[in-house]
Amino acid sequence: MVQSVYFHIPFCEQICYYCDFNKFFLKNQPVDEYLDDMAKEMENTVKRFSYSRMKTAFVGGGTPSVLNEKQFDRFFGAIHSNFKFEPGYEFTFEANPGSLDYDKLKALKEYGVNRLSIGVQAFQDELLKRIGRNHQENDIYENIELARQAGFNNISIDLMSGLPGQTLRMFKESLEKAKKLPIDHVSSYSLQIEPKTIFYNQMNAGTLHLPPEEEETAMFEELIKQMRDNGFIHYEISNFAKPGKESKHNLTYWDNNEYYGIGAGAHSYIDGVRRENAGPLKKYMLLVKKEGFPYFRENRLTLEQKMEEEMFMGLRKRTGVSKDIFYHKFGRTIDDVYGRAIDQLLKKGLITIDNESVCLTEQGVFLGNEAFEAFLIDG
Known part of the structure; x- marks a missing residue:
């Protein structure tokens, strides 16, 4: 039985150089129409695939926090019209530092969001600029403080290692600053160069200079040590949490359980079938309008594939x-x-x-x- 749902908001005010997620520049995009089509996909999905109540929900992107107040109402109104939640549910919302003010944070609380995942990535302004982020170090502290004031008591941050121009000293500095924050969870990922990204083009042009492999390994070793020394449980290869603050939604994936995926480029796993939604915005919206569902690819897993995935995901x-x-x-x-x-x-x-x-x-x-x-x- 499905008990988790992911929602994809693919709009960004700036495209990060490493990002290969399904995303589009916000300017001149049909955001309201897209949200209406998401609402239609939600409605059709729960009619076709039954569920009881959701244990977890996750809003990712893109940059979901670029939605304005009226779009928040439209989006969360559709969610609560179509999904019921269990007591003690976890509802995560992704955001970039600098993209949340106090009013927006209070609105998120009122819509039922109770966990924030903030894309910090690094604490050095020069490095943030080099990877295409549009926030600065001070934005990190300001947004986390505002989130606490707004009543959020479950805050996660993302960090990255192996970035161009990043040294072990810089990564240690980021960890030291992260440890001083009132946060409950840290996800830290090593840079992967993916096709169709700016970094991929730079790599092919010979202009991307990455840390040597041994320094990247040293960053991971330092991550594990500092997180454990500061009371974080290393519960998944790239994830660390204060006791009881593990990401319930991501554990759905690692436990190889089923989930809905709503939005352009989203993936779902229902009744043993993995489905991928169309990624291009116009194609996604056209499919929802014409067919009710935006599926681009469907794959019914064999028993062997299910067992393999159980091992791949579970061993993380x-x-x-x-x-x-x-x-x-x-x-x-x-x-x-x-x-x-x-x-x-x-x-x-x-x-x-x-x-x-x-x-x-x-x-x-x-x-x-x-x-x-x-x-x-x-x-």
Whole structure:
């Protein structure tokens, strides 16, 4: 049964140089019409795929905080018309520093949002400019303080490592400043160069200068150490939380559970089928108007694919993959399906296994891709 929903707002006032998410410059876009089509997709989705109540919701982008007051009303009104939430639900809203004032934050609280995910990325103004961000360090402190004043007691920030021009000293400085903030969760991701990004074009032109691999590894080591020393639980490869503040929505993905995806370019997983919505704005909107659903691609997973994904996603969690849950989902034991891969990874020191679960070791966290690939059944 679906208990989580993701909403995609693809509009941005500025495009970050590393971003490969589905996004469009805000200026001259049909935002109101897009929100109406999202509302129609919501309505059609819950009619076609039943649910009881949502445990989590997540509004991402793009930059959702670029919506104005009337657009907030339109958007959240559609959400609450179509979705009911369980007591104790988690409702996350993404925002960039500098994009939220007190009135907008209070409005978010009134709409039921109770968790903020703020895209900090770095604390050095020069570095922020170099990666295409339009905020500065002071905006970080101001927005987090305003969020606390508005009543938010669950705030996450995103950081990035391996950025062009970023040194280990700079990343340590960002971690030191992050630790002093009244925040509850940190996600930190290493830069990945993706096609159709400005950084990808710079890399092909030979003008992108990245830190050496050993310095990037040192950044990850420093991240783990400083987060743990400051009372954050390392609960997923790239995520750290104060006790009880783990991202419930993202755990939906890592637990390989089903979810709705609403909006241009959004993905969903329902009844064993992964669906991808059309990304181009006009195509998304046309499909919703003509067909009711914006699906661009649908893939019904085989049993083998479901088991592979259970391992890929579950091993990202430090608690690993539960043997009982694996057997309950698939009617086969992990040892029966993956005995050979498990033996190989045990010998390499990349996983541990006991009566309850299969987990990455400390070494395995740094070599996660090697461990994940071993669970390809045809690999």
